[in-house]
Amino acid sequence: MQASISLSAASHSSIVRSDRTVEFISNIKPVNLRFCGLRREALGSYALKRPGSRLVSLLGRRSLTEVSASLSSNGVSSKGFDYDLVIIGAGVGGHGAALHAVEKGMKTAIIEGDVVGGTCVNRGCVPSKALLAVSGRMREFQNEQHLKALGLQVSSAGYDRQGVANHANDLASKIRNNLTNSMKAIGVDILTGVGTVLGPQKVKYGKVGFSDNVITAKNIIIATGSVPFVPKGIEVDGKTVITSDHALKLESVPDWIAIVGSGYIGLEFSDVYTALGSEVTFIEALDQLMPGFDPEIGKLAQRVLINPRKIDYHTGVFASKITPAKDGKPVTIELIDAKTKEPKPTLEVDAALIATGRAPFTKGLGLENINVETQRGFIPVDERMRVIDKNGNLVPHVYCIGDANGKMMLAHAASAQGISVIEQVSGKDHVLNHLSIPAACFTHPEISMVGLTEPQAREKGEQEGFEVSVAKTSFKANTKALAENEGEGLAKMIYRPDTGEILGVHIFGLHAADLIHEASNAIALGTCIQDIKFAVHAHPTLSEVLDELFKSAKVCGVTSPVKEPVAV
Numbered sequence: 248m249q250a251s252i253s254l255s256a257a258s259h260s261s262i263v264r265s266d267r268t269v270e271f272i273s274n275i276k277p278v279n280l281r282f283c284g285l286r287r288e289a290l291g292s293y294a295l296k297r298p299g300s301r302l303v304s305l306l307g308r309r310s311l312t313e314v315s316a317s318l319s320s321n322g323v324s325s326k327g328f329d330y331d332l333v334i335i336g337a338g339v340g341g342h343g344a345a346l347h348a349v350e351k352g353m354k355t356a357i358i359e360g361d362v363v364g365g366t367c368v369n370r371g372c373v374p375s376k377a378l379l380a381v382s383g384r385m386r387e388f389q390n391e392q393h394l395k396a397l398g399l400q401v402s403s404a405g406y407d408r409q410g411v412a413n414h415a416n417d418l419a420s421k422i423r424n425n426l427t428n429s430m431k432a433i434g435v436d437i438l439t440g441v442g443t444v445l446g447p448q449k450v451k452y453g454k455v456g457f458s459d460n461v462i463t464a465k466n467i468i469i470a471t472g473s474v475p476f477v478p479k480g481i482e483v484d485g486k487t488v489i490t491s492d493h494a495l496k497l498e499s500v501p502d503w504i505a506i507v508g509s510g511y512i513g514l515e516f517s518d519v520y521t522a523l524g525s526e527v528t529f530i531e532a533l534d535q536l537m538p539g540f541d542p543e544i545g546k547l548a549q550r551v552l553i554n555p556r557k558i559d560y561h562t563g564v565f566a567s568k569i570t571p572a573k574d575g576k577p578v579t580i581e582l583i584d585a586k587t588k589e590p591k592p593t594l595e596v597d598a599a600l601i602a603t604g605r606a607p608f609t610k611g612l613g614l615e616n617i618n619v620e621t622q623r624g625f626i627p628v629d630e631r632m633r634v635i636d637k638n639g640n641l642v643p644h645v646y647c648i649g650d651a652n653g654k655m656m657l658a659h660a661a662s663a664q665g666i667s668v669i670e671q672v673s674g675k676d677h678v679l680n681h682l683s684i685p686a687a688c689f690t691h692p693e694i695s696m697v698g699l700t701e702p703q704a705r706e707k708g709e710q711e712g713f714e715v716s717v718a719k720t721s722f723k724a725n726t727k728a729l730a731e732n733e734g735e736g737l738a739k740m741i742y743r744p745d746t747g748e749i750l751g752v753h754i755f756g757l758h759a760a761d762l763i764h765e766a767s768n769a770i771a772l773g774t775c776i777q778d779i780k781f782a783v784h785a786h787p788t789l790s791e792v793l794d795e796l797f798k799s800a801k802v803c804g805v806t807s808p809v810k811e812p813v814a815v
């Protein structure tokens with residue numbers, strides 16, 4: 248990206264928060280702009296033409312000179328402190344908090360003990376989605392019936408394992424660089440080493456074996472994330488018994504792999520491995536596969552994502568001991584019944600992927616210095632991410648966000664929690680509604696959800712004395728889905744018929760991960776069904792699945808507040 252003349256390099260880039268915004272900056276070019284010179288007038292005139300843009304909101308509040316000055320430096324710290332904010336951990340949570348803090352004028356530092364980007368960028372969302380992009384195409388190219396229905400002929404589908412692995416690795420490097428540059432450009436101090444809390448406003452950091460640096464900060468955010476959880480008795484060798492950290496490198500594609508745990512990681516990797524030719528055996532401790540999903544969606548997902556594929560499964564069993572392959576012997580998996588603890592027949596497979604959840608990473612953090620005890624490893628926080636000590640009191644000026652607090656182990660939740668904390672420390676009370684945060688599993692087709700499942704909603708309804716209704720629509724009636732020959736899918740909304748409040752939405756089908764946002768935004772903004780049902784959707788699009796869903800809900804006897812018509 249190029250620097251501007253009237254705005255400094257730092258200030259120009261400071262507007263960059265995501266790839267989309269980078270594009271937006273580049274898109275300014277046609278409006279009176281000669282790169283690499285983003286002239287003041289150009290920026291001003293563009294800003295006026297695009298109401299609602301980030302530039303307009305910045306320029307609307309302050310003069311361009313002020314914006315330029317404040318954006319080109321990383322704030323000035325409050326009196327008596329080295330920084331306004333120190334963040335421990337430069338994963339997506341820490342990154343989201345850092346960017347928002349600088350925008351709010353805070354002098355900010357972020358401490359990272361390993362590589363910038365944390366789990367999501369280096370060992371999670373990013374490389375896994377690169378592998379899933381490949382598995383989606385392989386699946387399509389191998390599906391003769393599907394191709395025939397579209398009138399297509401593909402002679403044969405194949406892949407180069409190292410090429411696929413490189414795609415995942417290259418994507419992670421690219422996003423890691425973007426993340427690092429976005430912080431450097433706005434002057435966030437990226438400090439290298441392990442961070443340890445010395446007190447509510449004091450942190451040390453440094454490389455092991457070197458002398459420590461002590462810094463003070465008005466506020467501290469702990470954002471140290473998580474690592475794979477490996478149950479007792481399971482020996483990981485990184486080759487034949489692996490976690491997602493190893494699997495993402497795709498060093499091999501085993502003929503037969505057991506996946507222990509059928510949550511997000513297990514399910515996404517089953518999609519990757521079966522598309523690349525492996526046979527999969529699921530081992531799941533609970534009585535059903537995908538126990539975290541809405542049961543009806545889970546059932547449909549099993550019918551489409553499990554049963555027709557080379558996948559078998561054992562539910563209600565624990566993997567009590569797993570021994571890696573050695574001296575020509577296969578991987579052995581000893582199983583016990585999850586309830587009775589009776590031994591079950593031992594499995595012998597080529598490899599095993601352990602996908603049994605994640606453990607918070609709080610080692611060496613110095614929590615004892617602020618009188619904090621973890622709970623099952625997680626750092627206890629209240630609804631504002633304020634850390635709670637072992638006596639139940641709030642630790643002043645210390646917050647914890649992301650996987651380390653265990654509220655919702657998702658990348659965008661970590662980042663949203665970080666932004667929420669910054670809002671609070673800059674004087675605006677803010678509580679994040681976790682029931683409005685969407686989640687998605689990127690299988691083919693995808694699964695997405697927001698809010699409560701049907702059983703959770705019914706339980707809440709019983710406790711609080713309200714009725715619960717369910718509306719459903721199928722992808723089979725959607726023109727766009729049928730044009731793509733992808734009519735297998737269901738959208739389901741759980742709602743209150745008395746008020747029109749949306750309690751939860753679950754989608755299984757093509758691009759479900761993108762479709763969920765209309766519902767999650769409605770929940771976040773408190774939009775009721777009787778209002779959203781009049782919103783117009785372009786035809787033919789998959790979004791009409793949700794349009795149908797909203798229209799098919801039966802909200803009784805409620806009228807929304809009358810809104811003044813908006814003149815256009």
Ligand SMILES: Cc1cc2nc3c(=O)[nH]c(=O)nc-3n(C[C@H](O)[C@H](O)[C@H](O)COP(=O)(O)OP(=O)(O)OC[C@H]3O[C@@H](n4cnc5c(N)ncnc54)[C@H](O)[C@@H]3O)c2cc1C
Pocket residue numbers: 335336337338339340341358359360361362363364365366367368370371372373375440441442443470471472473491512608610611612648649650651655656657658659660661
């Ligand atoms: C295979 C896989 C796929 C995933 N896919 C998705 C997905 O598609 N969508 C989604 O929303 N989520 C996904 N997740 C979950 C997502 O990756 C996490 O929720 C997210 O990374 C959490 O962010 P965080 O900032 O809390 O922690 P992390 O990303 O784990 O970052 C924490 C950082 O802190 C550093 N650190 C730790 N201790 C210290 C210390 N004492 N001093 C200095 N630095 C320290 C670590 O090195 C790390 O860089 C996936 C996870 C996995 C494993």
Ligand SMILES: NC(=O)c1ccc[n+]([C@@H]2O[C@H](COP(=O)([O-])OP(=O)(O)OC[C@H]3O[C@@H](n4cnc5c(N)ncnc54)[C@H](O)[C@@H]3O)[C@@H](O)[C@H]2O)c1
Pocket residue numbers: 478507508509510511512513515530531532533537538539564565566567602603604605655656657686687688689
């Ligand atoms: N697309 C996404 O958003 C995405 C993708 C991957 C991971 N993640 C996040 O990463 C986290 C970890 O994912 P995950 O799939 O490892 O965890 P998970 O909690 O989603 O699923 C773990 C599964 O393993 C089972 N299990 C636990 N111990 C077992 C044992 N000894 N034997 C047999 N089964 C056992 C559990 O019953 C559960 O079904 C999740 O919280 C998720 O939010 C998100």
